[in-house]
Amino acid sequence: MNKPRIERFTFPERMTHWLTAISFVYAGLSGTALWSRKMWWTASVLGGGETIRAWHPIGGVVFALLLALMFRRWATQMKIDADDRRWLAVSHKYAIHDEAGVPESGRFNAGQKMLFWVQSVSAIVLFASGIVLWFPELMPRGLRLIAILTHPLAAVASLGGIVVHVYMTTLVVPGALNAMLRGWVTPGWAASHHAKWFRAVQRK
Amino acid sequence: MQKVAKLIDTTLCIGCKACEVACQQWNDQEFTMGVFNNTYQTMPSLAHNFWNLIQFNELEINGAQSWLMAKYQCMHCADAGCIKACPAPGAIVQNANGIVDFNQDNCIGCGYCITGCPFDVPRLSPTTKKVYKCSLCSDRVAVGLEPSCIKACPTSCLSFGTRDALHHNASKRAEELRADGHAQAGVYDGPGVGGTNVIYVLKHADRPQDYGLPKDPHIPWTVSLWKGPVKWLGNAVFFGGLLTALVHYIKVGPKEAHRDE
Amino acid sequence: MITRRDLIRAGAAVTALGFDLTPAIAAARELKIARTTQTNSVCPYCAVGCSVVIHTLGDKSRNVQPAVVHIEGDPDSPINRGTLCSKGISLKEFIVNDRRLTTPLHRAPGAAEWKPIPWDDAINKIARHIKDTRDRSFVEKDDQGRTVNRLPGIAMIGGCTDTNEINYLLSKFRFGLGILSYENQSRL
């Protein structure tokens, strides 16, 4: 077998993504312990309450920093254009694989772009409110009161995005996971899911 | 089990600070140097090693020189904001007798209780990274002794007993004060937090802020929102997401790459 | 029923697996004066005369060095009925205090510091000073020839925070020596 391969994600892109993912999973899991006493078992698994109290913020900061790297790398590619807007308008058809009339996507489809922006905005909110919650003794009460609400709200948004993201990349689009793990896709995969990008790559 | 309570009759407070020091001594708190802030008040506010503060307020009320003094400490709310906000099981417990007690063994030092408290009482220790506050001397109460501040108070401004009995005393005292011409006298016990197990009698119940007490204490709405609707929203998003994925996968299935070479 | 001990054991098991690190640093809150020895005393500060209960370490058995661990008001006293002020309630800090003097000190004429001195030396030197001064300045008879037996060369003060008995002994001390210039805090 010697199928032609197209590089989808570079090594630094993949590393950044997966480190971000790990920090997200850690912050998310430890965060759920802080979220609800019914989820406290995650704290036990992760080394106990004091441990997650100490490491959750650090995990969060790592996540935010890595996400900032991703942002720098991809922000320009994530601009929503006219095609994307049309894509979004017919995204329900995309969901049931009735792709007639769904505009072709570039390197990232509009859904992925939305995920990117949701995660970026959530991360900023999580980071800012997280700092406030990290050092409650140094923060004015008003800020803490805002943070204690916005932090979980942003976490919900972020988590919602990730649920969709994980489902899509693992189960709905075979090959997507491999693309992020090994970095390549087949021309057919590329042509199927990211036709515009495929053509651009081909032209090169 | 009957609820226990502390009654603070501010009309009898002379700002002697016996309660402050009794608390320090019983709880073996280290003494620190106070700061001078143009007042007789010992500390600007409560601290992790200072759980009981008399607040002094010099002001004129109806043209007369007044100097209000009132003890400030954990109010042991029935609906306690600290407990609501606390993520760590067993870190804050509400005993059957109504005492809200912090168990530092279980405390993780997140400080959510500090934000959740409508009275701004709990304090984080910079060394142990745990949160501390008045325990209403739960160790003493457990063996039938009154809290140490109560015992020390020379003028009987402080008293200890069952919540019902003290409520009765407080109302009676407020009535007495009103009969003596203090029309605004009343009882302060935080109905917004389901009632507190620390009950105040104030000569000027219309202006609790002048005693350093919040006007209408309730659990901050952001905390309530978080622990209520936001939590449900989160559950809905997470579990809803999973469910939708399941349905989608079974009904629609994966996307095949249709343009193979 | 799960007891606290069970919980600790369970915690330990989890910890052994490297997970839960719940520390057992803080001991369970137990009454710290449960087994102390209680002694009735009276506050040495102002003149209200509040009775206090001094809690000392141990049960007075032979091999225990009593140390003051806590002080509270004596509820039996009709004066304070268990209450105390901010000073009285912290008397432990007065008694157990790293600033307390624990050894006799001597400052030689012209010296710029205190130096420890054994008790016997201190007593001997003081007694010698008293005798010398007394011999130098004692007035047995005044200028009109009247017996006055007074010692103008030494002045003495104190006693107002010491007991009656010590004040009484001080009266014998001063009249024995002939000291007239004697005052205590009641003068101020």
Next chain:
Amino acid sequence: MTNGWTDVANADVILVMGGNPAENHPVGFRFVMEARRKRKAKLIVVDPRFNRTAAVADSYTPMRAGTDIAFLGGIIHYAIENKLYHDEYVRLHTNAAFLIKDGFDFAEGHFSGWDDTKKNYDRSSWQYELDAQGHAKVDATLENPRCVFQLMKRHYARYTPEAVANICGCTAEEYKKAAALICASGRPDRSGTVLYALGWTQHSHAVQLIHTAAMMQLLLGNIGRPGGGVNAQRGHSNIQGSTDMGSWNNLPGYLKIPRANHQTLDDYLKANTPKALRPNSMNYWGNTPKFMTSLLKTYYGKHATKENGYGYGNIPKPGETENYGWGFFFDKMQRGGIEGFITFGMNPVAGGPNSPKMLDALSKLKWMVVVENFETETASFWNAKKLGDKYYPTYKDPSEIQTEAFLLPAACFAEKDGAFVNSSRWLQWKRAAAPPPGDAKPDQEIMARIFLRVRELYEKEGGKAVQPLRDMSWDYANPFNPSLEEVAREVNGRDLTTGKQVNGFGELKDDGSTICGCWIYAGSWTENGNMMARRGQEDPTGLGLFPNWSWSWPANRRILYNRAAEDAEGKGWDPTRTPIKWDGTRWTGDVPDYKGDAKPTDYGAFIMLPEGVAKLYAADLLEGPFPEHYEPVESPVQNPFHKNVSSNPMAPVFTGPNDRLGAPDKYPYVALTYRLTEHFHYWTKHVASGAELQSNFFVEVPEELAKEKGIKGGDMVKVSSARGHVEGPALVTKRIRPLKVEGKTIYQVGIPIHWGFIGRTRGPLVNNLTPSAYDPNSGTPEYKGFLVNLEKA
């Protein structure tokens, strides 16, 4: 206190003046609060500062420090003018009816008999007019212009509300309101108490001030009554007991020190045993010979015989007019007249007036012994230049100070047993709880070892006046460390014939067959044991007397003069509050201040006084039989009543290098020093809790003065007097109101004590500022109302 702490709860009117019990006696103050809650008592505070007592009072009247006599004299005027006094009480229980000699007069600031060259009074014109039996003549109608009542009325006629307000600085309306509240206790069914402390004693006219209070209370019929009396709260745990045990001018039990002109015991007793001035006067001091003889017999044991006047010759004797009091001997010390100085737990550099003078005086000593719990400013005075920071720049270097100093570590209260006498006169026994730290020793051991060592030196080497030293008894089971229980038994006294402890001073004899170390304590340790350690809770009268808790001098009596709570027939003025009741054969209730089985009509109620009644008029005080308003020694104004005799003409004057007085042009503000509730005297600066509660020295500055000077709260200010200065942050407050006196605006500056140059928390000694001005009768320094300047530092 004439009454006691627990009795304050019986009051209807509580005047707090010259004291601040909420801050300085918080636990005692609980009885004030109880009276307010249970009896709806009115609490009236008169003070230069709106303090923590004022914060809970019904009425607060500001006043200028040092004008209390004017304030109280005004109450006397107000009570008489408005007929608010208790007429029957005054007639029955006071010397209102006594006639005074014809020559008595008051004019231009002086009473009759003033000698302007000697600066002293000839008091002969102040005496009662006596009949042939030596009894005072009386006019029961109180109409005679020479009777005390009429003289008093005339003397205080000048003290109108307007005149008083002009002196004190409040408004006449405020004054009249306060006066009406105070005089409400003049009704027979109401009682009023007075609580005072060092705000009354620390003046150059202190004794007269307290006399004014006593007069006011007598007029209102409040002496001897539950909830009445004149009550000194007192500042130290055993200041009452140490006073009872005598000072330079008293032997134990308030027996006067023998003077050089009384060479024999007989001379002494003749001069010091009063004679009854009325036929019905019990004149209990007539027993002086029994008390004195028993004391001498205690002191000199087998060396005390009838022949040698029971060793009377051994007692040191000052000359007739000599004064060996605080102000005088420190002055003498500064002039090099004293070689040695011993202090048992007292700190004159911090606590005495004019600290620079104290420091200079100590530097003139050859040797000094300090017995203490902590290192004090006095112990290390020789290092004041270094430790005292900027306050003593010209003080000598240690190398220039030749004083040999000893600092001996003493056991503290918890490490010794023995009795403290509280201000209610209750002797409360305490027990030792722990051993002293390190090598510290109990005071009695330190004292005994020094005493016995000196005696040993005399035995070996001989020397001057061996006899008084040798004769002094010291025969304790362990003479080197006398057991305080043994000493307490000796103080109580015993019958030498039977060997039994006496039950009371009634058993003392003047023939050398009884001993008693302090007659007023007789009954404190009887054959029934240690009465001071009793813990009984009973209160049979319901008046808070607690007769079985500890023991109260005299004779376990809880309310002094309690016979005055009843009328001539022995019926209580207020039937609900009668401390003693006459049941036809004997008195029940409190221990009667009267003969237990004597009929109500047999004696006057004031059995200790030769008059048999209380003295509205007291010829034995130095500056006059009636108190008169005198300005403090340093005052911003001349006395509005008599400009040429502005301050107390009898106040002693010192002329040493530190005895400078300031004038209002350079030092325009009135200053007063006081305690804060967070600290005890100069002790708690060593204690962590005190350091936490009030870490910093500060100066309380009226808001208006601060504005004038551009001072904000927390700004450093410098307060200076003619003696020295202090610096600290300003506490700018509305609580010290500017006053109007003689048309001038007077500012007062409040300066809390408690700090010094040694301690866990340090600050300036406020006595850097205070003058060497003293009361002539008591020798107490004037800490309230001296002049300072204030500027931004």
